Amino acid sequence: MFSVSSAYEVASNLREELRGNTGSSRGAERDSRTWKRTWALKIKAKLKHFVWRVYKGWIAVNSALNKRGIKVDEQSKRCGEGLEKIEHVSFHCRKSILIWKMSSVQWDGIQHLTESFPDWWDKLREARASEDFTARLEISVYTLWQIWKSRNSWLFEEKETEPLLIAQRALNEWNEFKPVHPQTNVPTQSISSEEGTQGWRCPESGMVRINVSSFRGASNGGTGIGLVMRHENGGLVLAKPSLLEATQSSLSAELESIRMGLQEAQGRGLKKVEMQIDEMNIVMWLQRQIRPIAEVMAIVDDI
């Protein structure tokens, strides 16, 4: 998994956005604003309720149960290193720290606010609603939700799941609810008279959708990549699996499959291509929202 080092950028934006907003009282007005903005997020309704319950301290962590007169050990059983408040479960429990590290969304710039979930949440949801920022915010809610679920399955079912897997579940759940379809224009300079021999030609107005995906553990022990090209009416244009060398990271495999997809599209003289990309970091990179890492640069320069 790849850490998006956007903390500095986010912190700077937040500083600008929130200058003059001290908001330390938790009055009805603040609640009302938070509720409205939380509800406006394009996430599953149950997650809007979930984050609202967390915000209001209505989640049944041990310290909250004690406040309601239910006697439980207030210590976090999972790590034994602190009172189990919602902030502990969400951010500071040993497992939660690992899950956030594996997440594609990092909010290091506002780390100090994690002592109070309401402060943390209000800082985030009051920031400027750029598309990229909103996506990160949404993924964060799915991450919090998965962290909470993993706490419960550990506590009640004694099930332990890898932090990376939990972070990926959050990203998948977000992706399923709100798919990302960045549009990529393919250059057309290489159209030749030979292209008819491919047996298929995209209509001028037609849109072709390319799905690329990569997976580890292919039959040769290496990384497999898959490329599926469909016409907008659903008709299959091309389905092409390939194998890469075993040493490929999943990021470079994903990029390799994108390059393959673009080459195939270019070879067919396609003008309108919609590419579906699973890897959120690449999508963000393509939208020029994050600083590319060296590995990405090397491959994309070559496209």
Ligand SMILES: [Zn+2]
């Ligand atoms: Zn803990």
